[in-house]
Amino acid sequence: MFLLAMPSLEISFRGATYPEVYSGLTEKGTLFCYNMIDSTIVIRFLENLVVLGLPGEIFRVGRVENFLFLHTKDSQLYKVTFDDYTKFVGIMFMRNIAQNEYYDVEGLLGTTIGKKKYLYRLSETPENDAIHVDAADEELTDANPAGVHRGKLIYCKKTDCYPPKAKRVGSNVVIVEHHKYLANARSAGGRKTAFFSDDSLPYILLLTLEGKLLAVDMDTLEVTVVELKIKKESDETFKERFSDIVGIYNGLLSVEVQMEFEGNDIQYFILTAQLPANFPNVDVPCTCPSNPMKFIPFVAQSEGKTVVIKGNAIVPARKDGSNEHIVITKEDEKVEKVVDVEDAEERIRSIDEANVKEERRIRELAEENEKLKEKLKEMEERMKSL
Numbered sequence: 330m331f332l333l334a335m336p337s338l339e340i341s342f343r344g345a346t347y348p349e350v351y352s353g354l355t356e357k358g359t360l361f362c363y364n365m366i367d368s369t370i371v372i373r374f375l376e377n378l379v380v381l382g383l384p385g386e387i388f389r390v391g392r393v394e395n396f397l398f399l400h401t402k403d404s405q406l407y408k409v410t411f412d413d414y415t416k417f418v419g420i421m422f423m424r425n426i427a428q429n430e431y432y433d434v435e436g437l438l439g440t441t442i443g444k445k446k447y448l449y450r451l452s453e454t455p456e457n458d459a460i461h462v463d464a465a466d467e468e469l470t471d472a473n474p475a476g477v478h479r480g481k482l483i484y485c486k487k488t489d490c491y492p493p494k495a496k497r498v499g500s501n502v503v504i505v506e507h508h509k510y511l512a513n514a515r516s517a518g519g520r521k522t523a524f525f526s527d528d529s530l531p532y533i534l535l536l537t538l539e540g541k542l543l544a545v546d547m548d549t550l551e552v553t554v555v556e557l558k559i560k561k562e563s564d565e566t567f568k569e570r571f572s573d574i575v576g577i578y579n580g581l582l583s584v585e586v587q588m589e590f591e592g593n594d595i596q597y598f599i600l601t602a603q604l605p606a607n608f609p610n611v612d613v614p615c616t617c618p619s620n621p622m623k624f625i626p627f628v629a630q631s632e633g634k635t636v637v638i639k640g641n642a643i644v645p646a647r648k649d650g651s652n653e654h655i656v657i658t659k660e661d662e663k664v665e666k667v668v669d670v671e672d673a674e675e676r677i678r679s680i681d682e683a684n685v686k687e688e689r690r691i692r693e694l695a696e697e698n699e700k701l702k703e704k705l706k707e708m709e710e711r712m713k714s715l
Contacts, residue, residue, distance in 0.1 A: 351573070352585060352599055356395045357413040358578030360599065363397060365390050370399060372418055374411055379418045383407060391436045391451045394527070395576075398423070398451040400432065406451070430455065434522075437474060450477055464499035472504055475524040478533050478547055485511060485522055485535065493543055495550040505545055505552070509537040510695055512571045523584075525574040532609055536584060538695070540571045544609030553609040557584065557602060566591065570692060580604045593689075 350364050361374040368386040372379045385401030392398075397409035404426040410419045426438070433439040439448045440455050447459035460482050462469075472486040482502045490506040498504050512523035523536035535543040540557040559569055568589045575583035582602045589595045 350597070351390075351392065352575045352583075353392045353397070354395065354576035354578055354583060355411040355413055358576075358581070359411070359413050360575070360583070361411055363390065370397075370409070372397075372409070374418055375413075375416050377416055377418065381409070381420060383420075389432060393436050393450050393452045396452065398436075400426070400451075404428075408452070424454070427455070434474060436476060448474060448477070448482055460501050462499070462502060464502040464504075468498040468504065469502075473522065475505075475522040475535070476526045476533070478526040479528050481547065483524065483526070483533060483545075485524075487511075493552045493554065495545045495552055497550070503545075503547070503550070505535060505543065507535070507537070507543060509539065509541060512536045512538050512573060523571065523573045525576065527577065530577075534574055536571050536574050538570055538692075540569065540586075542582075546609065555609070557600075559586070559588075559600065572597075575599060577604070580606070580608075589689075595689075 350362050352360060352362050354360060355374075359375065361372060363370060363372045365371075365387060368382075368388065370381045370387055370390060372381070381399075383399060383401055383405075385403040385405050387399050388402050389400040390397060391400065395411065399407040399409065399420075401407070406423040406426055408421050408423050410421070411417075412419070427440070429442075430438050430440045433448060436451055437448050438451055438453075438455070439446065440459065441447070446462040447455060448462060449455060449458045449460060453459075460477065460480060462482060464484075469484060471488075472484040475483045475485045477483065480501070484498075484502060484504045486504055486506050487508070487510065488506045489508055491508045493505060493507040495503055495505045525534040531548055532544050532546050535545070536557075537543070540559075542555040542557055544553045544555065545551070546553075557571070570587040570589070571584060572587055573585040575585060577583070580603060582604055584600055584602075586598050586600050587595060588598060
């Protein structure tokens, strides 16, 4: 029921970013970075830095395809769009979230009608797009929803299964079983899995912490495993920990990676790999030519750059007094908050130090857990032999 291969793709540097900064791709493949600071969303897109405030307090940010969705504490949903030609970042009010809707994981909402559970993307509505979770409860034990592909719900489940396999457990549900820890995006309060789905493609992607790419053909449920290998551009040694799939554009895969250099120096990078034309039916290694390292500034570095209110949106002010484009569609509501970008940058850096320690501890606990499992297996074998 599955096909296992272990080819490798060589990945090269696209750029650097900060911890606790998330990334995505626009429809044209342009990289954008974002983060939430004190219920304000900060976005770096091309050469523009945009700081958004909403009438309601933002407390969750989800990325679906090429867009961001902002969920406020007063149950309102906003959509952030990116225009590669005008370099314009726009935001529009989508809808009010009903009382019987709940936030499941990043990118997914859920609702229960009677005894039936439904899930759907943040970009969708329960009236038109809800997918019935029609699998038995025992099938979904220890399984977590990762995303949606062509109207099917994808769940992930860590087991002793090797090689990985995919199986249908309902007309609307597919479970991918794997024996390695999947990479998790650095999103607070969620268990968002490093998952990629595009309805124009016949496969979905999952990514493990150690850089194994699981490609699942959703027609045949065949699973192909591809190893991502970082192309070194110097003699520096490092340990890598993959954290998320940013996206695919024109066959170029972008992923987020945490790299720990000597002296516990932890940095985050966006790396890319060119997928073969016949992917995921890969049978030969494929390399990507090296790209020059380019630092992607997330928070403005120039002195004295502050954020001011323009109309009903928060936008950064340039030194020449002009403002970057932003629009909000609810004209009757105003934002009464000013954010200093330099203060925001300092806040990010202070948070980073704590997060670096937490990331390291999580990795240590994962390693300890694997060792304990091995010891448990040894004890079980001894008991059987007695």
